[in-house]
Amino acid sequence: MWSSRSLFLTTSLLFPVSTAAFSLSAWLHDSGYTGSGNPSQEIQCYALPYGILGFISHLLTYWTILCFKLNLTPLFPFRENSEPVHSIIFAIVGLLATVTINILTTIRCRQAWEFVLISLWKMTLSITLSAVTIHAMLVVERLQKGGGSNWEERGKEVLYWLAVYVFGLPLGLAGLCGLVKEEIATNVPLRNVTIAFAVIGVLFFGVAAMFLVYDQVLNKKESGERGFWEGGVILEAGIWVLGSAVAAVGFLMALYSDFALAAIKGEWSGVPSSDDAVFFWVYWLAKRLPMLSC
Numbered sequence: 001m002w003s004s005r006s007l008f009l010t011t012s013l014l015f016p017v018s019t020a021a022f023s024l025s026a027w028l029h030d031s032g033y034t035g036s037g038n039p040s041q042e043i044q045c046y047a048l049p050y051g052i053l054g055f056i057s058h059l060l061t062y063w064t065i066l067c068f069k070l071n072l073t074p075l076f077p078f079r080e081n082s083e084p085v086h087s088i089i090f091a092i093v094g095l096l097a098t099v100t101i102n103i104l105t106t107i108r109c110r111q112a113w114e115f116v117l118i119s120l121w122k123m124t125l126s127i128t129l130s131a132v133t134i135h136a137m138l139v140v141e142r143l144q145k146g147g148g149s150n151w152e153e154r155g156k157e158v159l160y161w162l163a164v165y166v167f168g169l170p171l172g173l174a175g176l177c178g179l180v181k182e183e184i185a186t187n188v189p190l191r192n193v194t195i196a197f198a199v200i201g202v203l204f205f206g207v208a209a210m211f212l213v214y215d216q217v218l219n220k221k222e223s224g225e226r227g228f229w230e231g232g233v234i235l236e237a238g239i240w241v242l243g244s245a246v247a248a249v250g251f252l253m254a255l256y257s258d259f260a261l262a263a264i265k266g267e268w269s270g271v272p273s274s275d276d277a278v279f280f281w282v283y284w285l286a287k288r289l290p291m292l293s294c
Contacts, residue, residue, distance in 0.1 A: 039182055042111075042114070042115060051258055051267060051271075055255060058125075058255055060291065061129055064133070064290050068081075076294075085141070087133060087290070095126065097283065098283055101282060102123035104279065118171075120168065120171050121168040124165050128161050129287065133290040169253065176257055180194060183264055189263040205244055
């Protein structure tokens with residue numbers, strides 16, 4: 001059995017929260033720097049995940065969305081969802097917690113517009129995750145009651161909520177590009193991260209575009225359904241290419257932001273400071289609540 005002292009020490013190591021009395025008002029007004037700071041100083045106001053911990057969080061978010069698209073439980077992907085009410089409760093609690101911390105971070109970073117935009121962008125991803133979860137569970141509940149069609153026909157509807165995240169992409173792009181533009185000339189790690197993700201992005205876009213154009217356009221031409229110049233096929237191919245570009249940017253941008261912010265901060269792990277630990281870990285764990293769907 002652990003003693004209370006051992007438990008306290010272990011908890012302190014995992015969640016290094018200051019023992020001083022906490023004041024939300026003071027936290028919101030203490031951005032971590034004085035005057036007009038550079039990005040490496042301004043990032044002190046940012047209490048959301050980044051670095052390796054942020055990267056893991058985003059991968060788990062993508063995994064959760066994929067599982068709900070397939071009607072599988074994220075923790076046990078060989079099982080289908082069967083408890084929609086519990087899952088909806090988890091999603092709502094997670095949404096309230098993450099959006100609240102997003103708003104608090106936005107207020108705290110009010111003097112650094114780039115971090116305001118990034119925080120708002122990350123909020124759209126939290127909303128998307130919860131909306132996908134709730135929508136998927138509502139479909140599951142409807143099917144359990146014998147209403148509607150099968151999952152293959154209704155499951156794709158959950159991905160419509162990705163439009164919320166796409167809507168927030170310009171905010172994230174503007175904020176992140178503002179930081180990178182200011183830092184990249186003198187920050188070698190940031191430059192290397194940017195080059196690496198640019199190469200990955202081009203490859204991702206190329207493969208996705210070729211697959212979608214062949215599957216949705218050229219394959220129909222070969223099957224004799226229509227000629228290449230008929231029925232707006234060129235326009236359709238262009239739309240699929242554009243969609244591939246949006247998918248590449250949307251998928252990789254969040255992952256790139258994790259390492260870009262880590263390079264700016266000079267802290268690759270993303271472990272929060274004692275001042276931000278509570279908000280950081282509540283946010284990180286709250287985003288995992290939809291994974292508890294069963």
